[in-house]
Amino acid sequence: MRLSDVPDLGGFGLRPVTGLGLMDRRIDWVYTTDLIDPRRYLAGGELVLTSGGWYRHPEDPDRFVRSLARGRAAGLVAGDVVHGHLPEPLIDACDRHRLPLFAAPAHVSYGQLTRVIIERLSDDRARSLADLVQAQRGLALAAVGYGLAGITAQVAAATGRPCAVLSPTGRRVLGSPGAAEAYDRDTAHALAATARGRGRHGLPLYRPVDGRVATILPTGTHGTPAGYLVCGTDLLDGPENVRALVDLAAALCTPEMTSASASASASASIGDDAGDGPVLMLSYAVDGDRPDSAHAFDIAAELCDGLGGYHESGGTVCAAFDGDADTALRTVRANAELLGSCLPDDTRCAVGMAVAPTREDRERAAREAGTLRGMAADRPGAVSVLDGASLDPVRLLCASMPDEMRTLLHEHTLGPLLAYDRRNGTGLVETLRAFLECDASWQRCAERLHLHVNTLHYRISRIEQLTGRSLRSLEDRVQLYLALHA
Missing domain, CATH: 3.30.70 (Alpha-Beta Plaits)
Structure with missing residues (x-):
């Protein structure tokens, strides 16, 4: 039932006053109140009935309507029993807070109106339940026979908008016709990034996509989502049976099904x-x-x-x-x-x-x-x-050696140097590394290590004595360089 159905409720003469562009809002329940702040009693989607008994002070209409808007009420029916007319401040407040307002004549019984609306909602839900059972059966058969392709096609048919399954990174695994255009690579990555930040318990998520609100749900049934189901419609304001169908579709998108789709796509x-x-x-x-x-x-x-x-x-x-x-x-x-x-x-x-x-x-x-x-x-x-x-080629060469060969080269060539550093707390290995990385330039190496050149000469001489190799020899320098990177 939608707000657009309210004026057609026979014999009540309810007249829309504000929110004429919001008449597609869904009505989930009806609630009568004269409390100034009834927000705590609202679950969202209610058509609120009031006689205006809460109106005592000039600021009361704004306070009352703001409470309804924050409680996500669908609309408001106000009678003229108390004041004899709809107060202008109430009309202004409804217009300001985008809450559709209907005027109820003085003869309208809210008890009878409530009964008629509840009967209408019950009939709608009975039909929706029958449709849902049939749709769920079709969805299950599609999932068994066609995997993700069947699931996304069923959701797209139910919502009238493209549907896609995204991986946790936002890669579009599979989608119904039109999904590639509706959820391009950048859009899909952005949607998944937002959803990842919420976790499973922070979903579903509603985000604008291409001028419409898209709904993002976690796939699977528990734990960290293996991906996300995205459909290009606002399920928060959609029919209850469609919401239930899409919830089931998301639960059916298991990691195994996603992997199989990726496998088939790759091959x-x-x-x-x-x-x-x-x-x-x-x-x-x-x-x-x-x-x-x-x-x-x-x-x-x-x-x-x-x-x-x-x-x-x-x-x-x-x-x-x-x-x-x-x-x-x-x-x-x-x-x-x-x-x-x-x-x-x-x-x-x-x-x-x-x-x-x-x-x-x-x-x-x-x-x-x-x-x-x-x-x-x-x-x-x-x-x-x-x-x-x-x-660099040296690192690649060392990586290609067997582990035993790398260990042997490192210990055989640098073992005495490492032992000397451990015993004396010196840094001869780092001096050797710096000297080779400076292309054996005495001046550059001394500046890098903040040493006097004579001190560097002494250290290099000690390195040559301990390793038994000459740093004037290209062959020895190469062996020492390889040993440092082994």
């Missing part, structure tokens, strides 16, 4: 070989181990959002991209940063990536990405990303 979008053009090879691991396939497609989809299609197999992703490789690498880094803000606190993801300009380069790029992923796992942060451009 369909690029196939097994990604053509002959340049691709980005990604290797990733969650918590140090390769994730299972269901979780893998979530991570792969998040990292590749905004690129072309991709194909995933065993933690390695082959992703096509448009434009230059640097832009593709920046896109993945931005996606990884966003992903890191959504992962659980105890979860880490390491990512390595390399560009393969041609088909022949893909195997080499996949190996390079795998090596970089292993190095990224040792770095801090929820998501750590490395590509070849972010590393």
Whole structure:
């Protein structure tokens, strides 16, 4: 029942006075009061009936109407029994607070009016319940038969607006026709960011999108939301049966269903070989181990959002991209940063990536990405990303060595120096590092360490004695440099 139905209630002669543009508001209940501040008794959506017995002072109309507006009352019916007419201050207050006002003739019985409205609401709810049962059955069948595609299509049909399922980062997993335009990448990311800040108990959330109010609900039934269901209508002011249907739809969007949709989308979008053009090879691991396939497609989809299609197999992703490789690498880094803000606190993801300009380069790029992923796992942060451009060749060479070889090189070459520093509290290892990073320049190194050049000569001489290597020899300098980074 809507406010627009009120004037048609037979025999009462209720006349709209203010809020003619708000007649589409839904009426959920009817409530009679002459309290000056009845807000505590309102749940929202009530048609309030009053005789005006609360009117004692000039400021009372504004106080009364403000209380109704803050209690989200749908509208107000005021009789002229007490004052013989509708007071102008009451009309002004309703207009000011955007509360639709109806004038009731003196002969109207509020008891009879209440009975008629409640009967009408009961009839409406009975019809809504029957419609809801049928719609829920159709939704369940659509979910079983078509997954997220069926769910979003059913919600779109019920609301008349596009519907989409978003991942926690705001990646659009799937949507009904028109969802891509209604919830573009920037809009979807902004909606998800706002929803993440609220948590499950702070939802549903209502936000303007494209001139309308969209409703955002958490998917699943408990815990941290695995994503969000977005429909382009204000469910707060919508029919009760539609709200119940959308609530059920959000609960049916399980993480497994989201993963399956991402998997199907990935396979369909690029196939097994990604053509002959340049691709980005990604290797990733969650918590140090390769994730299972269901979780893998979530991570792969998040990292590749905004690129072309991709194909995933065993933690390695082959992703096509448009434009230059640097832009593709920046896109993945931005996606990884966003992903890191959504992962659980105890979860880490390491990512390595390399560009393969041609088909022949893909195997080499996949190996390079795998090596970089292993190095990224040792770095801090929820998501750590490395590509070849972010590393110098020495670090890459050291990372490619077996762990035993790196340990042996480090201890055999620098062991005496480390032991000397521990015994004497000196900083010869750091002096060696600074000297090599200053390209063996005595003056620059002395300035960097705030030492006299003679003191630096003494320290370097001591380093050569302890290590048995000469810093005038290029071969010895390379070995010492590798040992420092092993």
